[in-house]
Amino acid sequence: MCGVTGIWSPPGSDPTEAARVTFFALYALQHRGQESAGIAATDGRDLRVVRRMGLVGQVFAEPDLGALGGRAALGHTRYSTTGSSRIENAQPMVVRDESLGELAIGHNGNCINARDVRRDLEAEGVSFQTSSDTEVVAKAVVAAPGATWDQKIVHALPSLSGAWSLVILTPRALYAIRDPFGVRPLVVGRKGGSYLVASETSALDTVGAELVRDVLPGEVLRIDDAGLTRVADMAADRTGLCVFEHVYLASASSELGGRSVYATRERMGEILAEERPADADVVIPVPDSAIPAAVGYARTSGIPFREGLIKNRYIGRTFIQPSQALRQHSVALKYNALRDVLSGKRVVVVDDSIVRGSTSGPIVQLLRRSGATEVHMRICSPPIRHQCFFGVDMARRDELIASQMEIEGIRQHIGTDSLGYLSLEGMISATGATRRDLCTACFTGDYLVPVQLELSKESLERQRA
Numbered sequence: 001m002c003g004v005t006g007i008w009s010p011p012g013s014d015p016t017e018a019a020r021v022t023f024f025a026l027y028a029l030q031h032r033g034q035e036s037a038g039i040a041a042t043d044g045r046d047l048r049v050v051r052r053m054g055l056v057g058q059v060f061a062e063p064d065l066g067a068l069g070g071r072a073a074l075g076h077t078r079y080s081t082t083g084s085s086r087i088e089n090a091q092p093m094v095v096r097d098e099s100l101g102e103l104a105i106g107h108n109g110n111c112i113n114a115r116d117v118r119r120d121l122e123a124e125g126v127s128f129q130t131s132s133d134t135e136v137v138a139k140a141v142v143a144a145p146g147a148t149w150d151q152k153i154v155h156a157l158p159s160l161s162g163a164w165s166l167v168i169l170t171p172r173a174l175y176a177i178r179d180p181f182g183v184r185p186l187v188v189g190r191k192g193g194s195y196l197v198a199s200e201t202s203a204l205d206t207v208g209a210e211l212v213r214d215v216l217p218g219e220v221l222r223i224d225d226a227g228l229t230r231v232a233d234m235a236a237d238r239t240g241l242c243v244f245e246h247v248y249l250a251s252a253s254s255e256l257g258g259r260s261v262y263a264t265r266e267r268m269g270e271i272l273a274e275e276r277p278a279d280a281d282v283v284i285p286v287p288d289s290a291i292p293a294a295v296g297y298a299r300t301s302g303i304p305f306r307e308g309l310i311k312n313r314y315i316g317r318t319f320i321q322p323s324q325a326l327r328q329h330s331v332a333l334k335y336n337a338l339r340d341v342l343s344g345k346r347v348v349v350v351d352d353s354i355v356r357g358s359t360s361g362p363i364v365q366l367l368r369r370s371g372a373t374e375v376h377m378r379i380c381s382p383p384i385r386h387q388c389f390f391g392v393d394m395a396r397r398d399e400l401i402a403s404q405m406e407i408e409g410i411r412q413h414i415g416t417d418s419l420g421y422l423s424l425e426g427m428i429s430a431t432g433a434t435r436r437d438l439c440t441a442c443f444t445g446d447y448l449v450p451v452q453l454e455l456s457k458e459s460l461e462r463q464r465a
């Protein structure tokens with residue numbers, strides 16, 4: 001995942017504002033990555049950067065924001081896809097060109113040919129300090145021919161393959177760039193005289209900015225004191241927004257392609273109730289991500305919606321913790337059950353997805369221990385059978401439970417009375433898009449571009465070793 005954001009304010013703006021607005025926008029993007037966070041800011045001469053491991057609120061203290069003064073900034077919150085979770089791989093990354101000076105970059109996505117591009121650059125004498133694909137993107141830009149950053153960026157991008165929503169900051173301009181398929185979201189907004197860019201509209205809302213428009217697939221936009229300029233359009237012949245953004249990744253308070261994520265998730269629940277009905281007394285969500293879907297399921301089925309699980313607000317998205325040991329421990333800490341709601345009841349429990357299958361079993365046990373007489377699990381997406389190479393660290397293919405067993409096997413494994421998944425067609429129709437508008441590879445195995453199936457997030461580290 002990862003969240004990216006940036007701001008460019010007009011001359012004469014309060015020099016303490018840009019980093020502060022970026023900080024709050026990053027807070028609103030925290031759900032997209034919890035491993036590290038960073039902000040780069042410029043006063044028009046050089047770039048200053050603060051980046052550390054941890055949550056946004058832990059990474060920045062008041063003195064950091066003061067030291068980051070300037071009228072333009074770029075922020076990043078990280079969830080690792082290529083490159084492991086450590087400080088060297090944190091972003092924004094800063095690279096330097098001898099004549100053009102410094103450039104900071106924040107990346108959401110995954111460059112799937114990073115290994116090859118890096119090998120070619122190393123052959124030309126370029127050296128690398130990290131195992132992240134973002135450094136490969138940044139150094140490909142520096143190494144590209146051109147007398148301006150515009151020219152270098154436009155030259156470098158076609159050599160890359162995969163998913164990138166990029167925000168780039170130089171002392172003279174802010175760039176917002178989306179890959180040719182538009183796999184990850186990216187929007188432009190305005191607040192007074194300032195332009196903002198962000199992974200999701202919810203970040204614009206948080207800082208009081210208005211949505212201008214989506215950055216379109218393949219667009220390179222430059223924002224500077226002259227305003228917003230479209231530098232290039234490299235759109236592919238189809239688009240491919242990740243359908244899992246609709247299912248789980250994006251905040252329910254965001255809009256994707258002009259459509260409310262909350263409304264899409266409600267619709268998924270409604271269709272799921274038609275496709276996979278259940279005879280039950282109560283519908284409960286696995287909070288928070290499945291709340292809208294459970295609302296939709298209850299509305300269409302006529303079974304009352306209740307909250308049966310309370311999530312501890314201070315424990316983040318457990319899945320994001322990079323190791324399985326941490327993940328399993330956090331499941332137990334994450335939910336408390338409401339006996340009054342569950343006792344003696346046949347319960348439909350709605351969740352957005354089953355990935356490895358490690359969350360569902362403990363939840364079912366908790367519901368039964370709390371008095372549920374039957375547990376019927378309903379999932380608002382189809383079985384996930386294929387690895388994501390485009391920016392979601394879902395799991396390796398052999399770790400995905402639905403790639404190892406059929407639905408009946410999964411039902412037995414998690415211990416439910418019944419298990420029903422939303423169909424592919426149902427999920428797509430809930431988004432209002434068509435199959436050719438979306439990347440559905442984790443469900444179908446149809447990747448936007450051919451992928452090397454053995455790629456893993458540590459691939460650049462292994463190459464280096």
Ligand code: AMP
Binds near residue numbers: 248286318320351358
């Ligand atoms: P699992 O226990 O591996 O089956 O994970 C499924 C749970 O993790 C679901 O409840 C989802 O809400 C959540 N989830 C699904 N995909 C992701 C992801 N890529 N990152 C973080 N959490 C996820």
